[in-house]
Amino acid sequence: MNLREFNRRTITALLIAFMALSLSGCKGQIKVDPKNPYGLEIINTLEEYSKSVEADSSNLLVDLEKYIPGVVLDIRYATENNFTGKKIYTAPKAWLRRDAADSLLKVQQILAQEGLGIKVFDAYRPYAGTLYFYKVYGDTTFVAAPWKGSIHNRGGAVDLTLIDLATGEELAMPTPFDEFSKRASYHYTELPQEVLSNRDRLLKVMTENGFTPYEFEWWHFNIKGRERYSLLDISFEDLEKIK
Ligand SMILES: [Zn+2]
Known part of the structure; x- marks a missing residue:
């Protein structure tokens, strides 16, 4: 520090x-409040969340596995294979606000024409996760500042990579997911041509379909207009309860 x-x-x-x-x-x-120590405006009950969806249906969080048939999930925070070394999520689920999910569906369809697919590492993250990440790793270049909250907490960010649909293998990228190093940045160009072109392919398809990149992490994208979504602290289990 x-x-x-x-x-x-x-x-x-x-x-x-x-x-x-x-x-x-x-x-x-x-x-x-230990669950909201910075006093942010956070929706943390199912009732409040349902009300926000009633008021504006674009607030709906959708389950990517159902919404994007064939999407591959590798939800690292539901395993110990992540930078905290601990299981943060209770289930390997990926949820996004409806508009972001629509854009990602389009991305998947475009890529499929080239024999490529998407593998999602993380999407909506309850605010409790952001509090915990900051406790474990206090560098806000790579971990969202808990006094602001993350776009992941708003259900408007997705971490992903490209896969070869025929083999299911990930395409070569600059770093593994969540490697907090300068190589993860778009400013880093000392990379093999194949890696650069894979990174560019992901960047292009995402930015042409409603997402903006995050310069320090090649895998992270935010949906445009994300500011309109509230911070959420609703567990995956609670989201499952809504039919
Ligand atoms: Zn991210």
Whole structure:
């Protein structure tokens, strides 16, 4: 952690403490919700989520396995094979807001014409996951700042790679998923031509179909207009309950 990062975190912590103190009227104890320590606006009940979908159907989270037939999932956070070394999700599920899922469906159809497919590593992530990631790995280049929340928490981001449909093999990319190194960045170009062209293929098909890239992670894409989606902290199990 460099000095600037340290200062930023200290200032953030002080601000939060100050805000909590003001809210508590300096009388009682400072109450910080451990599930929402930064006091963000988060939808964390099924009831609230259902209301938001009733008000605007584009808030619906859809199950990618059902929505995109043939999509390959490798949900690393549902296994111990991820940077935390721990199982974060209780089920290997991938959910996205409907518009993002529509765009991804289009991506898959375009790629299929070239014999390529998509493998999804992560999509919607409950906010609790973002809090935990930051505790394990405090570099906000690679891990979303919990005081803002991640686009994954909004159901508007997807981590993915390309596969060869005939073999199911992943195409060669600059790094494995979640390798937090400079090689994961689009600015890194000291790579074999094949790798560069695979990375470009993914970038092109995603950006032509409604997504924007994240410069430091070749695998991460955000849907355009993502700001309109609320942060969510709803478990996969609860999402399954909605029919
Ligand atoms: Zn991501």
